Amino acid sequence: MEWRVPGFSRENRTVLHTVLALILSLIFFISGEGLSGPVANVVTTIFYFPFHQVQAALTRLGQTAHDNEMLRTRMAELSIQLQFYNETIEENRRLRALLGFLPPPGFRLLPTEIIGVYGSGMPNTALINLGERHAVRVNQAVITRNGVAGRIARVLKDYSIVYLLTEPRCRVAVRIQRSREQGIIRYSLRRGMYLDNVPRGDDIVVGDTVITSGVGGIFPEGLVVGEIVNVVSPEREFFFNITVQPAVNFNGLDELYVLVPEG
Numbered sequence: 001m002e003w004r005v006p007g008f009s010r011e012n013r014t015v016l017h018t019v020l021a022l023i024l025s026l027i028f029f030i031s032g033e034g035l036s037g038p039v040a041n042v043v044t045t046i047f048y049f050p051f052h053q054v055q056a057a058l059t060r061l062g063q064t065a066h067d068n069e070m071l072r073t074r075m076a077e078l079s080i081q082l083q084f085y086n087e088t089i090e091e092n093r094r095l096r097a098l099l100g101f102l103p104p105p106g107f108r109l110l111p112t113e114i115i116g117v118y119g120s121g122m123p124n125t126a127l128i129n130l131g132e133r134h135a136v137r138v139n140q141a142v143i144t145r146n147g148v149a150g151r152i153a154r155v156l157k158d159y160s161i162v163y164l165l166t167e168p169r170c171r172v173a174v175r176i177q178r179s180r181e182q183g184i185i186r187y188s189l190r191r192g193m194y195l196d197n198v199p200r201g202d203d204i205v206v207g208d209t210v211i212t213s214g215v216g217g218i219f220p221e222g223l224v225v226g227e228i229v230n231v232v233s234p235e236r237e238f239f240f241n242i243t244v245q246p247a248v249n250f251n252g253l254d255e256l257y258v259l260v261p262e263g
Contacts, residue, residue: 009093010165014183019052023030023090030114030127030199030255031247034156034184036098040175044116045144051251054132058220060151063248067155068121070184072111077120079191082161084162085213089116089218090172096237103259104220104221104222104223104259106220106260106261106262107259107260107261108221108260108262109255109257109258109259109260110130110134110135110136110256110258110259110260111257112128112130112247112255112256112257113128113129113130114126114127114128114253114254114255114256115237115248116127117253119164119166119167122144122166122167122189122250122251123164123166123250123253124163124164124166124167124187124250124253125153125161125162125163126142126149126161126162126164126253126256127160127161127162128160128162128256128258129158129159130158130159130160130258131155131156131157131158131160132155132156132157133157133158134158134262136152136155136160136258137152137155138152138155139152139213139218140152140218140258140259141218141219141220141258141259142162142257142258142259143223143256143257143259144248144253144256144257144258146224146247146248146249147223147224147225147226147246147248148165148212148219148223148224148225148247148248148258149162149164149165149187149221149245149248149253150162150163150164150165150167150170151163151218152258153167153169153170158168164250165185165187165193165225165246165250166187166232166246166250167187168186168188168192171184171185171186172185172212172218172219172225173185173212173213173214173215173216173219174210174212174213174225175210175211176193176209176210176228177208177209177210178203178209179202179203179204179208179223181185181203181204182197182198182213183195183196183197183198183200183204183227183242184196184197184212184246184248185225190224191243192240192243193226193243193244193245193246194241194243194244195210195228195240195242195243195244196239196242197239198239198240198242199238199239199240200233200237200239202240204228204240204242205227205228205231206226206228206230206233207227208228208230209224209226209227209228210224210225210226210227210228211223211224211225212225219258224247225244225246225247226244226245226246226247227243227244227245227247228242228243228245229244229245230242230243231243
């Protein structure tokens with residue numbers, strides 16, 4: 001037999017029970033006096049404990065988010081430090097390589113900082129941070145540890161413009177290191193770098209090293225310019241078509257040195 005209050009439906013009874021429970025909870029928290037027995041257990045279990053669990057879960061979630069943010073920040077810091085260390089190692093390697101990098105007799109090396117490299121398709125001009133007050137002069141040779149890079153084209157007080165070998169106006173008198181045959185290094189966008197003015201019949205083979213001849217007075221003798229990668233002997237022509245792979249990677253310049261005469 002079920003006890004019913006007239007005029008109260010099942011939904012009304014549910015609302016009434018909820019209101020009574022809330023009133024008991026409010027009395028419990030406002031009075032500050034402890035309740036004992038079944039009532040206290042019921043109130044704590046139904047109302048306080050679930051909210052306490054939710055609050056604890058939110059607290060843990062917030063702490064986890066904070067820890068994750070700290071970890072991401074730390075990972076970013078370590079990544080930047082790793083990049084710095086890698087660059088330091090690479091610079092150390094370059095400096096060790098330079099220990100055996102000696103200028104030609106009568107010259108000293110003037111290390112420069114590259115401000116910018118310019119050109120359409122292939123870099124052909126560079127701006128360096130040394131100028132007239134650093135003893136830099138027009139037509140001085142510019143090199144890397146791998147070989148000839150170009151020559152000084154224009155000098156300002158604190159800056160200079162370098163014509164790289166990929167600039168058509170920068171030509172170099174050279175010779176084949178093995179056979180001593182001579183010619184002129186030129187560059188064009190269509191042909192790339194090539195060795196000009198070498199007559200057919202001369203002793204030229206793929207793999208020969210091309211070095212400066214010293215003719216013209218700009219580039220000292222014996223500097224590496226590149227390596228011959230293709231030789232064609234056209235019919236009815238007097239000269240070879242010779243393609244040269246430059247010793248310097250002009251798309252990856254990271255250091256330039258001006259050859260300054262001693263004294």
